[in-house]
Amino acid sequence: xxxxxxxxxxTLKNGILDPQGLATQKVLKRMNYPIDNVKFGKLxxxxxxxxxxxxxxxxxxxxxxxxxxxxxxxxYELKMLREIEI
Amino acid sequence: xxxxxxxxxxTLKNGILDPQGLATQKVLKRMNYPIDNVKFGKLxxxxxxxxxxxxxxxxxxxxxxxxxxxxxxxxYELKMLREIEI
Numbered sequence: 050x051x052x053x054x055x056x057x058x059x060t061l062k063n064g065i066l067d068p069q070g071l072a073t074q075k076v077l078k079r080m081n082y083p084i085d086n087v088k089f090g091k092l093x094x095x096x097x098x099x100x101x102x103x104x105x106x107x108x109x110x111x112x113x114x115x116x117x118x119x120x121x122x123x124x125y126e127l128k129m130l131r132e133i134e135i
Numbered sequence: 136x137x138x139x140x141x142x143x144x145x146t147l148k149n150g151i152l153d154p155q156g157l158a159t160q161k162v163l164k165r166m167n168y169p170i171d172n173v174k175f176g177k178l179x180x181x182x183x184x185x186x187x188x189x190x191x192x193x194x195x196x197x198x199x200x201x202x203x204x205x206x207x208x209x210x211y212e213l214k215m216l217r218e219i220e221i
Contacts, residue, residue, distance in 0.1 A: 058178050059178070073202075073203070082198055084181055085181070086180070088179065090178035090179070091175065091178060092176035093173065093176070095160075095171070095172060096171045097169060112163060117159070
């Protein structure tokens with residue numbers, strides 16, 4: 050059995066309004082920063098116990114798609130950061 | 136002049152309570168997933184116009200530290216994803 054540490058980066062799909070990003074961008078531009086395209090997303094990390102990387106990744110994808118993101122509005126990128134022998 | 140695209144990963148410092156992560160973990164455990172250590176953070180991406188990478192990184196760090204994070208509660212990791220000639 051091993052412990053696999055995952056990181057999920059969640060972003061809004063193209064065309065979905067990001068009011069938090071727009072408001073932040075407006076403020077930073079007003080402060081004269083040469084900034085553009087500010088976008089807010091979510092970062093979630095978690096550990097999965099599994100026998101091998103394949104099973105861990107399948108579980109991590111299932112959890113992310115079914116419980117962590119909104120598949121209508123959001124895209125996600127799942128990264129396995131490291132594995133730990135337990 | 137170039138455009139530099141940055142990604143900031145924002146996480147809570149050690150010892151800072153993450154109720155959203157705890158609640159999510161509890162639900163996923165109740166669903167019998169072998170999951171642990173669920174932690175929520177933020178992901179922010181933005182573009183900076185600058186003459187070179189050094190100036191872009193200085194600006195990105197300044198913006199992140201002063202305006203995007205709460206340095207008492209949060210850590211951040213800044214990554215330059217790519218540069219675009221403009």
